[in-house]
Amino acid sequence: MRENTIVLGIETSCDETSASVVKDGKIVMSNVIYSQINIHKEFGGVVPEIASRNHIEAIGNVVKEALFKADVTLDDIDVVAATYGPGLVGALLVGLSYGKALAYGKGIPFVGVNHIEGHISANYLDSDFEPPFICLIASGGHSHIVFVKDYGQYEVLGRTMDDAAGEAFDKVARALGLGYPGGPKIDEISKSGDPDRYNFPKSFMEKDNFDFSFSGLKTAVINQLHKERQNGIEINVADYAASFQMNVVQVLSSKLIEAAKFKNIKKISIAGGVASNSLLRERLKKLADEEGFVIHFPKQVYCTDNGAMIASAGYFDFIRGKVSGLDLNAVPYLKLF
Amino acid sequence: MKILAIDSSSKTATVALVDEDGLIGEFSINHLRHSVILMPMMDELLKMAETKKEEITHIAVCEGPGSFTGLRIGAATAKGLAQSLDVPIVGVSSLDALAYNVGEFKGIICPIIDALRGHVYTAFYKSGGEISRLKDVSLKELKEVLSIVKGYSEEVLFVGDGIVSYKDTLKSALPDAIFASPINNISRASSIGMMALKKISKGEICTYLDFKPYYIRKPAPLENSK
């Protein structure tokens, strides 16, 4: 394996403009994230055109800052990696076009990175964690359980049939009047709520089924809210949030553990925005200890969308011989494979 | 001086290489798929013109108005090139460039870019050697453009994709109007490059950090707010 390969990673698939410099796929030299959350908050979700406009204005400074913080110049960069899907097409095109042009101008290789593979690769950052392992990727856009056999070798064991986990958090948070983004809000208010107050239904809980469905749960929460409001019962938002969160966390954690047992792999990890959820982390830690599994949590900052995870995935793609052409297009519904 | 010019603001993806003596080379594909073809076209153009990337002194790019996504593909490409080649960016209006396509016309030049829902991005130019803008670039209802044109005593030439979208309306309202030929009617990076030469001489350049597209229209959720 080559030593000291420095990758510049660029990520613009949703509402974070991010660039990062990473050495050998693991050592984060800088990770600059410009988040647009406050811009999109008033709309209750990401507005694609507004996200794209902010990306194009921010990207130059974000890349410049990432190089500056890593104390390198473009001459020190060996490879440019950028997300080419899945994500919002207009947003993806900003980082992808920028990355291709940057690599072309410098005469260095360009690697287009799958965003989901990026989330999985967050596990390698500032860490010695290595494949094989079973990874739960849960965010606003994706919910997957993936068997990571080796770098770049994946077997998808389960995926969501409807809403992504993070999407369910956002929708329930909206119904409860908690605002956007829903994940952190529900996490916070649940701490003062009773998780056993409501027993909402769980989907696909049969053995060896690792797919998810969260839309039934979301509907059950909303129906229960309607019923109580109609009957003039005062809504206890914290109890709702806590019961909903417990349901999602139980489904996600038990499916991850069951998938690991199914594949007879004793290493598990989580990735994606929902991986920041404190109850999920707590419960998985406990379950992993009981089973004697090794569990790895990426740092919180690597769970949100960021350039470092893209640089890492780009590095492992590159050393396996993958280089993308200048004709690479954005693929908004890109699959893991 | 060597200017690499890019325009992906319309259906046409176009790149050109321009210097003080004029056009060195140009590729245009009037067939969308900008993200796929823009960079390979540029690469081929430089190779065929036997020009090294390092010889480029400026990146000229269409600043808009035009297709939002198209503008950003061009802007992101221009910024990435400008940063890696350490050269400035020159932003050129899509309407100025369209007017330049037909700069020999002696009357009033009116570029119209289809902005959908009966609207166009437009401006008015007088030529006679060098084109000069008579009115600011704006978003107008087509019927407003028609009434402005009726006020001119000179001949008026229309150019831009608006003449395709609104051909029948234009022809019936203004029987004497002249329309650009299909060749002059598409965006051309050569015109972006030639307009950039003038802007460079006036010092109107920017960097990969501060260049941004000029959309005119707000994003949909904000369109009705001020």
Ligand SMILES: [Zn+2]
């Ligand atoms: Zn993500």
